[in-house]
Amino acid sequence: MNRTEHLLACLAEECAEVQHAVAKALRFGLDDGYPGAASTNAQDIARELNDVLAIVTMLEDEGILDCPADREAIEQKMARVGEYMGYAIQCGALTPNVK
Ligand SMILES: [Mg+2]
Structure with missing residues (x-):
């Protein structure tokens, strides 16, 4: 190695x-x-x-x-995570507005 x-x-x-x-x-x-x-x-x-x-x-x-650090890439990833949170809520896998 x-x-x-x-x-x-x-x-x-x-x-x-x-x-x-x-x-x-x-x-x-x-x-x-x-x-x-x-x-x-x-x-x-x-x-x-x-x-x-x-x-x-x-x-x-x-x-x-x-x-x-690539701020644009970070913001794109944050947006994708947010989109999938919405999908998870639609699926019933994520409770909205609960930490
Ligand atoms: Mg360690």
């Missing part, structure tokens, strides 16, 4: 840790946390997202990835 592969493995691992923290929040709530742990599931998600950003920064610093 070379350095690029190692960093890509780190990125995959950190993305999986985001998934894990999000799944815990979905199962037990954002304000809950592991018994005995000082952090909430919401804080765990934030920490893991920062871990992802750290690895992305390393990949960028080494010239492996080039992924500057």
Whole structure:
């Protein structure tokens, strides 16, 4: 394994840790946390997202990835998610106006 592969493995691992923290929040709530742990599931998600950003920064610093924040792409994704929320409401899979 070379350095690029190692960093890509780190990125995959950190993305999986985001998934894990999000799944815990979905199962037990954002304000809950592991018994005995000082952090909430919401804080765990934030920490893991920062871990992802750290690895992305390393990949960028080494010239492996080039992924500057693309506001237009972000806004397009936000619009698509909003559209699919409407569809999910129509399907009865999402309760409207409930956080
Ligand atoms: Mg992590």
